[in-house]
Amino acid sequence: MIGRALNPRVKKLVVITLLVKLAVLGLIGASTYLVPFSFTGHDVNFVYPIGEPAYWASAFKTWDANHYLYLADNWYSPFHIGNAFYPLLPFLIRVAGYLALGHNLVAGLAVSTLCTVLSVVYLFRLVATTHDEEVAFRSCLILLAFPTSFYIGLVYTESVFLMLATMLLYYLKENRSAPALACAFLLPLTRPTGILVVVPVLVALFFELRAQGKLDPKKLLVPFGFLAGYGSYLLVMLLATGDAFAGFDAQKVFQASNSLLNMLHPVNWFLSNFVYTEFTLNGFTTSIVNRVFFVVYAVIAALSYRKLDKTQFAYLLITGLVPALTGSLTSYVRYLVIVFPIFVYLALTLRGKTVLFYLVPCSILQVAGVLLHASNRWVA
Known part of the structure; x- marks a missing residue:
């Protein structure tokens, strides 16, 4: 394990990841200008x-980040x-906040950045065990350049989820059941x-x-770790709110209106998302961008x-299809960040200089996405 930690490619990726995340934070800071x-x-x-009025720090805690910071301070x-x-x-965030002297925004950004590095x-x-180090290296670069990968450095759950998922599958493959069980939980x-x-x-x-x-x-x-983890989630909600299913009721407030029942009616789902809808460039439930990325994912x-x-x-099927088929494809382009096998496939397909035809335009799109997101003009 130590040998792998000192792998020159891994060290290079850590440096690249930190530079990319620092660049994103710098871009967010400059976004108001x-x-x-x-x-x-x-x-x-x-x-x-x-009731806090907008000021320079607002660019770093847009949209969902405010909810996570609220929960870190006040809980459910x-x-x-x-x-x-x-x-x-x-x-x-609450735990890291003690180290950050109560500055939970700083703590949240630090947690996400650390989880991003570990994800990479x-x-x-993981990919080095199933393919080779060259493919693994390209997979990580392709992930970092993805148009919405800036979310894995913000106060969002993408970085934590991606870290736990890659750790779980890696430890499972390496026959290390204890850490795999912890990730599953x-x-x-x-x-x-x-x-x-x-x-x-x-x-x-199997x-x-x-x-x-x-x-x-x-x-x-x-597998039982997942059941224990989900049971713990319901217990947290029960103790904090008096209702184990309070989270499901709160989700109904949001426009996405996702439901597993939608998967039982695929024809209706297709018609409502691709036929009987007034398409917009990137509206919450009518986004052309989200639909284009879903088609790319399906291909x-x-x-x-x-x-x-x-x-x-x-993993590609379950984490890419279910979020799409349960609702209106709201935020789908962001959800794809955690569907890492997409980047593995692209790494297997794009070799040599051809990978630049992905990295350059996607990086430009990511810069645009950061600026629009930080200015509260777009949320994926």
């Missing part, structure tokens, strides 16, 4: 501290809109789709059993079956 700040977009959303309470958000990130390191390690506490990662875990166990004819009994505990999913490790392919 580059793009007019939308005070309307700021004021119509939940702002924490309550009955009938609050913040109940829609999951508890792991607010808990980490474990993505490299924490994923359902991170965001609603955390419980879905049990599917690629079961796929991994193929291992078929190949070897037996399984390490300790590995059989890993990659169809082409990647023979190229990807079966566990990673299962």
Whole structure:
């Protein structure tokens, strides 16, 4: 493990990741001078501290970040809109806040940056076990250049989720059941789709059993970690609000209106999202951008079956399809950041200088996305 930690490619990736994240933070700081700040977009959303007027720090805590910072300070309470958000990130911010002398925004950015670095390191390690280090290195670069990868350095759950998912699949492959179990427990506490990662875990166990004819009994505990984690989430909500399902009620307030029941009506889902809708460039529920990225995802999913490790392919399907098919594709371009097998497939496809045809335009789009997001003009 130490040898891998000192791998020159890993060290290079850590430096690149930190430079990219620092550049994003610098761009956010400069955004007020580059793009007019939308005070309307700021004021119509939940702002924490309550009623705080917009100022320079507002660019660093847009949209969902305000909810996580509120929860870090106040935790859950009955009938609050913040109940829609999951508890792991607010808990980490609260803990890190003690080290940051109570500056929870600084703590949140630090937590996300650390998780981003670990995400890249474990993505490299995981892909290196299924392909090779060259593919693993390119996969990480392609992830960092993705148009919405700036979210994995903000006060959002993308960085925590991606870190836990890559760690889980890596430790499972390395036959290290204890850390894999810990990751399985924490994923359902991170965001609603955390419980879905049990599917690629079961796929991994199935193929291992078929190949070897037996399984390490300790590995059989890993799927139960998801159940324990989800049960802990419901217990947190019950103790804090008096209702274990308060989070589900709060989610109904948001425009996305996602529901697993929508998956039972795929024809209606397709018609409402691609036929009977008034398309806008990037509206909450009518975004052309989100629909284009879903089509790109679907094409990659169809082409990647023979190229990807079966566990990673299962992860690609479950984390990419369910968020799409349960609602109106709201924020889909952001959700794709955690669907890391997409970047592995692209790394297998784009070799040599051809990878620049991805990295350059995607990096430009990411710069535009950062400026629009920080100015409260766009939320993925």
